[in-house]
Amino acid sequence: MAERAAAHAAGGDGMEYSFWREHTHINLSPVAAPSILGLFGFAVSTFMVAANMAGWYGNSTLTPLILAPFAFAFGGVAQFLAAMWSFRARDALATGIHGAWGSFWIAYGIYNLFVGLGGLPGPTASPLAATAFGFWFIGLAAVTWTGVFAAFAENISIGLVLLTLAAASTLLAIGLLGNIGILRLIAAYLLIVSAILAWYTASAMMLEATYKRVVLPVGKVGAEPNVPGTKPKRLIQFEMGEPGIKVGQ
Numbered sequence: 001m002a003e004r005a006a007a008h009a010a011g012g013d014g015m016e017y018s019f020w021r022e023h024t025h026i027n028l029s030p031v032a033a034p035s036i037l038g039l040f041g042f043a044v045s046t047f048m049v050a051a052n053m054a055g056w057y058g059n060s061t062l063t064p065l066i067l068a069p070f071a072f073a074f075g076g077v078a079q080f081l082a083a084m085w086s087f088r089a090r091d092a093l094a095t096g097i098h099g100a101w102g103s104f105w106i107a108y109g110i111y112n113l114f115v116g117l118g119g120l121p122g123p124t125a126s127p128l129a130a131t132a133f134g135f136w137f138i139g140l141a142a143v144t145w146t147g148v149f150a151a152f153a154e155n156i157s158i159g160l161v162l163l164t165l166a167a168a169s170t171l172l173a174i175g176l177l178g179n180i181g182i183l184r185l186i187a188a189y190l191l192i193v194s195a196i197l198a199w200y201t202a203s204a205m206m207l208e209a210t211y212k213r214v215v216l217p218v219g220k221v222g223a224e225p226n227v228p229g230t231k232p233k234r235l236i237q238f239e240m241g242e243p244g245i246k247v248g249q
Helices: 002-022 034-053 062-088 092-117 127-151 156-178 181-211
Strands: none
Touching (some): 034 062
């Protein structure tokens, strides 16, 4: 403090700023792109659950018990961890979306565990459970629609993932509240499309990180290149372009 007072007395504010610049240390904490894990976790979990909703496999007794731990771990924990790492990367969109849907998948896994064990009714067996479940999807749809508008300002591929997810959430909310089976079925197929888009986007991010060039285009908005084979200006996991050093992923 004595040094600071002396600097201020000698040269005013300019000297004080020089003092702080000379005594400031910056520690960089780069991280890998968190959405690679988050999108893969979302893609696999959503595909498995949506395929069950579409009637591709399973039943109402054994399937919830099998889905519960995987939805909890891969869809929930993995996505929630991705949200926390996105927070470090200063990616507001990924923090919000992975955090919201990761929390949902954790709860979904716990809920299906109780359904499979017979402690709680499933939404297909109980109108009361379906109504309560539908109200949750109102909130999820609202959060995801907001994410859609944010995503299209940066990345078209992520925007499409969230667009199909938001549309599916909206239809699920209406279908569950109104007991409209066809809307639930359409929502299931939209969720499958969203899962495929999420897998593609995460694959593109991972390949760009390892090959240090664009392999699969994702429609980045702005000056970032989108043509396969070109080198991105802000590389993922490379030198000063790492998430955590630059804003976003």
